[in-house]
Amino acid sequence: xxxxxxxxxxxxxxxxxxxxxxxxxxxxxxxxxxxxxxxxxxxxxxxxxxxxxxxxxxxxxxxxxxxxxxxxxxxxxxxxxxxxxxxxxxxxxxxxxxxxxxxxxxxxxxxxxxxxxxxxxxxxxxxxxxxxxxxxxxxxxxxxxxxxxxxxxxxxxxxxxxxxxxxxxxxxxxxxxxxxxxxxxxxxxxxxxxxxxxxxxxxxxxxxxxxxxxxxxxxxxxxxxxxxxxxxxxxxxxxxxxxxxxxxxxxxxxxxxxxxxxxxxxxxxxxxxxxxxxxxxxxxxxxxxxxxxxxxxxxxxxxxxxxxxxxxxxxxxxxxxxxxxxxxxxxxxxxxxxxxxxxxxx
Amino acid sequence: xxxxxxxxxxxxxxxxxxxxxxxxxxxxxxxxxxxxxxxxxxxxxxxxxxxxxxxxxxxxxxxxxxxxxxxxxxxxxxxxxxxxxxxxxxxxxxxxxxxxxxxxxxxxxxxxxxxxxxxxxxxxxxxxxxxxxxxxxxxxxxxxxxxxxxxxxxxxxxxxxxxxxxxxxxxxxxxxxxxxxxxxxxxxxxxxxxxxxxxxxxxxxxxxxxxxxxxxxxxxxxxxxxxxxxxxxxxxxxxxxxxxxxxxxx
Ligand SMILES: [Cu+2]
Numbered sequence: 001x002x003x004x005x006x007x008x009x010x011x012x013x014x015x016x017x018x019x020x021x022x023x024x025x026x027x028x029x030x031x032x033x034x035x036x037x038x039x040x041x042x043x044x045x046x047x048x049x050x051x052x053x054x055x056x057x058x059x060x061x062x063x064x065x066x067x068x069x070x071x072x073x074x075x076x077x078x079x080x081x082x083x084x085x086x087x088x089x090x091x092x093x094x095x096x097x098x099x100x101x102x103x104x105x106x107x108x109x110x111x112x113x114x115x116x117x118x119x120x121x122x123x124x125x126x127x128x129x130x131x132x133x134x135x136x137x138x139x140x141x142x143x144x145x146x147x148x149x150x151x152x153x154x155x156x157x158x159x160x161x162x163x164x165x166x167x168x169x170x171x172x173x174x175x176x177x178x179x180x181x182x183x184x185x186x187x188x189x190x191x192x193x194x195x196x197x198x199x200x201x202x203x204x205x206x207x208x209x210x211x212x213x214x215x216x217x218x219x220x221x222x223x224x225x226x227x228x229x230x231x232x233x234x235x236x237x238x239x240x241x242x243x244x245x246x247x248x249x250x251x252x253x254x255x256x257x258x259x260x261x262x263x264x265x266x267x268x269x270x271x272x273x274x275x276x277x278x279x280x281x282x283x284x285x286x287x288x289x290x291x292x293x294x295x296x297x298x299x300x301x302x303x304x305x306x307x308x309x310x311x312x313x314x315x316x317x318x319x320x321x322x323x324x325x326x327x328x329x330x331x332x333x334x335x336x337x338x339x340x341x342x343x344x345x346x
Numbered sequence: 347x348x349x350x351x352x353x354x355x356x357x358x359x360x361x362x363x364x365x366x367x368x369x370x371x372x373x374x375x376x377x378x379x380x381x382x383x384x385x386x387x388x389x390x391x392x393x394x395x396x397x398x399x400x401x402x403x404x405x406x407x408x409x410x411x412x413x414x415x416x417x418x419x420x421x422x423x424x425x426x427x428x429x430x431x432x433x434x435x436x437x438x439x440x441x442x443x444x445x446x447x448x449x450x451x452x453x454x455x456x457x458x459x460x461x462x463x464x465x466x467x468x469x470x471x472x473x474x475x476x477x478x479x480x481x482x483x484x485x486x487x488x489x490x491x492x493x494x495x496x497x498x499x500x501x502x503x504x505x506x507x508x509x510x511x512x513x514x515x516x517x518x519x520x521x522x523x524x525x526x527x528x529x530x531x532x533x534x535x536x537x538x539x540x541x542x543x544x545x546x547x548x549x550x551x552x553x554x555x556x557x558x559x560x561x562x563x564x565x566x567x568x569x570x571x572x573x574x575x576x577x578x579x580x581x582x583x584x585x586x587x588x589x590x591x592x593x594x595x596x
Binding site: 131135203205207210213 | 515516517533560561562563564565566567568
C-alpha cells in the first residue's frame with residue numbers, strides 16, 4: 001500500500017488515533033470519577049494535543065527527529081520531484097514554497113468568505129446569512145487573513161529568500177523549521193472544523209468576556225491560535241538565530257538587505273509578543289471548559305479569568321448558559337440572566 | 347545622478363500636489379457624516395491633518411519607486427541594470443524625518459486633541475448609558491427617567507452632556523456618528539464622554555443613532571438606538587412626558 005506510506009496520510013492516521021486516545025483517556029477518567037463518559041468541549045481541549053503530536057510524528061517528526069531522542073539513529077525518508085513538497089523537508093526553499101502554497105490556499109478560502117460577506121452586505125437586511133452565520137463568516141475571514149498576512153511574508157518569502165540573501169547554507173535550525181511548517185495545516189483544519197460546527201462569533205480578536213460566553217467553536221479557535229502562536233514563536237527564534245549567526249563572512253549588519261531587516265524586526269516582535277497571547281489563550285480555554293463542565297462557579301478560576309468586577313449578572317450568565325449543556329454549543333443565543341431584569345442597569 | 351534627483355523631485359511635487367488637491371476637493375467634502383457636536387471639529391480636524399500630511403509621504407514613496415524603475419531599467423532581459431549603491435545618509439535621514447513626523451502627529455493632533463476633548467466644566471446634563479447583549483439602556487439620573495430598547499434617545503441642543511458608560515456583560519462601544527467620539531463600555535469600569543450637540547438632528551439621518559461599535563455577539567449589528575437632538579424646551583417637555591409614563595406603569 002504505497003498510499004499508506006505517504007507522510008500526510010500517515011500523519012492523518014496518527015492524528016485521528018491520537019485524538020481517539022486523548023478523548024478516551026479523558027472519558028475513562030470521567031467515568032472512574034462517576035461522571036458521564038461523553039463530553040464534547042473538554043474532549044476537544046484534551047484530545048487535541050494528542051492529535052497534534054500524532055500528526056507531527058506521522059508526517060516525519062518521528063523518523064527525521066524524534067527517534068534520536070530515544071537513542072536510535074534518525075531515519076529520514078527522501079522524497080524527490082513534486083513529492084518533496086508533501087513531506088517533512090528540512091530544505092529552506094522547499095519549506096518556503098510549502099508555506100506560500102498553503103497560505104495561498106487559505107487566502108483563497110478567506111477571500112471567498114469575504115466575497116460572501118460583500119454579497120450579503122450589497123443590500124439591506126439578511127439574505128445569504130443569518131446574523132449568526134454572518135458573524136461566523138466574518139470571524140473566519142478575519143483570522144484567516146491575519147494569519148495569511150503574517151505568515152506568507154515571514155514564513156514563505158522569509159524562508160525562501162533570507163538564507164540566500166545573507167549567504168547562509170540553510171536556516172539555523174532546519175528541523176525546527178520543518179516542524180513549524182507542519183504545525184500550520186492543523187491550524188487551518190481546526191478553524192474550518194470550528195466554522196462548520198457552528199463557528200464562533202467573537203471575531204479574530206476574541207476579546208474576553210465575549211470569547212468566554214461564546215459558542216463551542218471558540219474552543220477550536222483558541223486551540224488553533226495557540227498552535228499558530230507556536231508557529232510564530234518557533235519561526236521567530238529560527239529567523240533571529242539565522243540572521244544573527246549564519247551571515248556569510250563580510251555580510252555585516254549594515255550591509256544586510258532591507259528585506260532581511262524587515263524579517264528580523266518582524267521575528268523579534270513575533271518572538272517576544274506572541275508569548276503574551278500564548279499565555280493568555282490557554283487560560284481562556286481550559287478554565288472555561290472547566291466551568292462549563294462543573295456548572296458551578298469555580299471562584300479561583302473566575303477571578304483569574306474575568307475582569308475584576310464583572311458583576312453577578314454577567315457571572316450568572318457565564319455559568320448558567322453552560323451548566324445544563326456540557327455538549328457542543330453550535331448556535332448563538334442570548335444568554336439569560338437570572339438575577340436581573342433585562343433592562344436593569346447595575 | 348542629478349537627472350535622477352530632478353526626476354524624483356518632479357514626481358514628488360506633482361504627486362503631492364495632486365494628492366493635496368484630492369484631499370481638499372474630494373475627501374474633505376464627502377467623507378464626513380453629519381457634524382452634530384462641537385467636539386466633532388477636533389476629530390474632523392485631526393482626520394484632515396493626517397490626510398494632508400500623508401500627501402507628501404505618499405508622493406515620496408511614488409517618486410522613489412519611479413526613480414528606481416527608471417534608473418535600474420534594462421533593455422534586454424539578461425542584462426544587469428545599474429548597480430545598487432549603498433548611500434548611508436538616505437536611510438538615516440528617512441528614519442529621522444519619519445520618526446519626527448510620527449512624534450509630531452502624536453503630540454498634535456493626538457495629545458492636544460485628547461486634552462481639548464476632556465471637559466472639566468460641570469455638565470448641564472448627566473446621562474448613564476449601560477450596554478448589554480444586545481441593547482442600550484439610557485438613564486437620566488436627575489429626572490429618574492429610563493429608556494431602553496427601541497425607544498429614542500433624546501438630547502437637548504447646546505448643552506454640555508456628560509455620558510457615563512457601563513456594561514453588564516461583554517465589551518460594547520458607545521458611538522454616535524454625528525458626535526464622532528467613540529468609547530468602549532467595559533464591564534467593571536465606568537468610562538465617560540463629553541458631548542455638546544450644537545445643532546438639531548433626527549434619526550432619519552443615519553449619523554443620528556447610538557450604535558454599538560465593538561463586536562458583542564449575535565445581534566451586535568442590531569444594537570442601535572435612534573438619537574434625536576431637540577430644543578431645550580422640547581427636551582424638558584419630553585422628559586416630563588416620560589416621567590408621567592413611568593409613573594403610570596405599575
Ligand atoms: Cu456590539
